[in-house]
Amino acid sequence: MSEIIKPTKTLDVCGKICPYPDMDTMTTLKKMKKGEVLEVLLDYPLSVERIPRNLKKQGHKLISVEQISGPNHRMLIEAFGLK
Amino acid sequence: MTTAILSGLFVGILFGFALQRGRFCMNSAIRDSILLQDFVLLKAVGAAVLVQMLGFALMSLLGWIKISPTPLFWGANLVGSFIFGIGMVLAGGCASGVTYRVGEGMTSALSALIGLTISATLTAMGFLAPIKDVLQKSTKIMVGEANPTLANILGLPYAVVAITIAVILGGVWIFMAMKNKDDSEKKSNLPLSTKIFKKGWGWLATGVVIGLIGMLAFVTSTWAGRSYPLAITSGWVTIAKMILPNVEAKMGWDAYLVIGIIVGAFLAAIIAGEFKIRWPGWGLLVQTFVGGLLMGFGAVTSGGCNVTHILSGLPQLGIGSLLATISIVLGAWVTAYFIFVRRNA
16 A cells, blocks of 8 residues: 555646536546546645545545645546446 | 624625635536536535525514515526526536635636626616516516515415425435435544634535524624625625716625625635635636626526525525526536536536
8 A cells, every 4th residue: 555656647627617627537537447547636625525525436446635735636546447 | 884894794704704614606516416416515505595494484583584585577587597507507606606716716716706797787787687677577476565485375474384394394304314324424533623624514514504694694684774685696786886987886785795705715715725826727717707697697687696596585485586496407407418418428
């Protein structure tokens, strides 16, 4: 667990409004293979709380949410591999 | 006048603070129910409406407030609110949502708010006014001298009907929640001050607090001679009139309220470390502006935005607000479906 996880892909949705951070994250994850890791950079408080609670429904796994500074967060998600 | 300034600002600051902490936005609440099958914010809205329904009923029995339901003009309610629903999805926030997010530093919310204010003012007194007037006058229905409510069309007192509905709906809700236990929120051992000032609030806390603020709004605005609970669009129209030359206007309770909301949300965001000037790119900025334009026209045509109709109107049982609510939801769902669901299918 302690090894540094290298994201397969990075998605920067900083500045984006509702619901783009969530939608972009979900659509990107949909296209990724099982086990690939998506890094999401976001600064929208609602989505920081909403994305984790909606990931499960699609089977994706939240690896970590890390606060970089203020509203800026970095999220690591393991794709379920819907494709 | 001082009452209006102080109480309007005070309630606005509380409201803005709660909106920011609870991430309370009816656009998200309505849209997420179809888009993400996420019902958390919708539950907060439901809780706020039920708290106010009970609260308004009790306060009207005590004689603190006089119920003032929105007018029923079904054509204007249906058309205006449908357009409002479309607009709020494009704008990325409802009327209260875009107002409080300005305090968080979101430029997209500011552009939506400017769009809303411009078109709301043009619909209230500018070249769009005739469309609104025709729609409103040709479809207006009254019960005697009063605006129709679920109570007066049944010939029953408001308080009786409101308390009955609130208790039944609340009871069914609590029963359902007990049955599906997974509904309960995670318990945490963080200190209370951290929970209030640093973390986002849970839906129940958010809903109840906003419900109580709505009650406070009704009482204090009654003192200020206005007699209506929370509302957004009218306040921005007043501020626009103040800015315009050759237009007579006076700052009222609702104008101080909207200013207070921005201040409250700003304070909440600063304390939580969530304030940041955010830049969404020109494309989104144009989209939110257009969304704001549609919202402003829709709100004034329908006699109110989502706050007037859903948050403040439903608890007063106004039929016009009920129609408007249905229409806002439909407009939002249709738009969310076309721009998000289909795009990603």
